[in-house]
Amino acid sequence: MASIIEQTRVDVALGNRILANEGILDAFGHVSIRNPTNPNRYFLSRSRSPELVEPGDVLEYDLDSNPVKSTKERLYAERVIHGEMYKARPDVMAVVHHHAPAVMPFVIAGVELQPVMHLGAVIGPKVPFWDQYDEFGDTNLLLVKPEEGASLARALGQAPLVLMKGHGATVVGSNVQELVFRTIYSCRNAEYQFLAKMLGNVSTLRPGEVEKSAQIHSMPTSSFRTWEYWTTRLEKAGNGLRARRSGKKPVGASRKRASVAKAKAKKVKGRKR
Numbered sequence: 553m554a555s556i557i558e559q560t561r562v563d564v565a566l567g568n569r570i571l572a573n574e575g576i577l578d579a580f581g582h583v584s585i586r587n588p589t590n591p592n593r594y595f596l597s598r599s600r601s602p603e604l605v606e607p608g609d610v611l612e613y614d615l616d617s618n619p620v621k622s623t624k625e626r627l628y629a630e631r632v633i634h635g636e637m638y639k640a641r642p643d644v645m646a647v648v649h650h651h652a653p654a655v656m657p658f659v660i661a662g663v664e665l666q667p668v669m670h671l672g673a674v675i676g677p678k679v680p681f682w683d684q685y686d687e688f689g690d691t692n693l694l695l696v697k698p699e700e701g702a703s704l705a706r707a708l709g710q711a712p713l714v715l716m717k718g719h720g721a722t723v724v725g726s727n728v729q730e731l732v733f734r735t736i737y738s739c740r741n742a743e744y745q746f747l748a749k750m751l752g753n754v755s756t757l758r759p760g761e762v763e764k765s766a767q768i769h770s771m772p773t774s775s776f777r778t779w780e781y782w783t784t785r786l787e788k789a790g791n792g793l794r795a796r797r798s799g800k801k802p803v804g805a806s807r808k809r810a811s812v813a814k815a816k817a818k819k820v821k822g823r824k825r
């Protein structure tokens with residue numbers, strides 16, 4: 553049986569791959585999970601597109617977002633988002649930062665994202681909106697300084713997600729399954745709100761409806777059912793970790809394995825001469 557740390561590395565890879573498969577993450581964005589045995593550390597991939605992340609890519613960081621073991625791998629520039637969220641919210645066990653197409657119109661137009669359907673209650677009654685310019689003036693919009701990550705965490709407060717002006721969103725969860733659930737349904741909610749606006753007036757959920765719906769969605773059965781569904785879709789798309797292990801061509805072979813294969817090929821070639 554896999555150790556809890558091995559399983560966490562697998563879950564980081566799966567969280568990334570599922571959200572890429574569902575159109576939330578593309579070449580950019582990243583999922584992390586807090587170390588279940590040490591709350592002062594978290595796991596995040598080396599700099600790699602989410603769809604390609606493998607358990608072996610996942611590194612451990614301290615909450616200042618420095619890798620625990622020195623590495624020559626390239627790291628995500630925006631990893632401070634994760635470290636600062638874990639510092640500010642002891643209840644948070646998983647974080648994703650994304651630039652999903654569904655939320656981009658909202659962060660560009662500055663229109664409030666509101667819960668418009670029962671599954672959309674995952675966004676809570678009020679979604680905070682953060683503008684990096686307010687505290688930091690002109691920047692390249694990437695969050696690379698700890699103080700920028702801390703500012704975002706303050707804006708998040710106790711909410712499940714925060715929108716980031718002209719950039720994207722950051723979502724938190726009490727485990728990776730809840731995180732993925734919130735991320736996918738907050739994006740669906742954004743799509744429906746946008747489309748409904750084209751038809752006419754948008755009616756939003758009442759605060760009591762948000763609260764009652766959120767109680768249902770936070771039940772483990774919701775997370776279990778959706779996680780099974782999304783991992784199955786990932787397997788069917790040929791990019792699951794099980795498909796990779798059973799010998800199907802991986803979408804992202806690790807560099808290490810690729811270089812070993814290359815070296816072997818060279819050796820064989822050499823012998824023929």
Ligand SMILES: [Zn+2]
Pocket residue numbers: 630649650651694719720
């Ligand atoms: Zn970003």
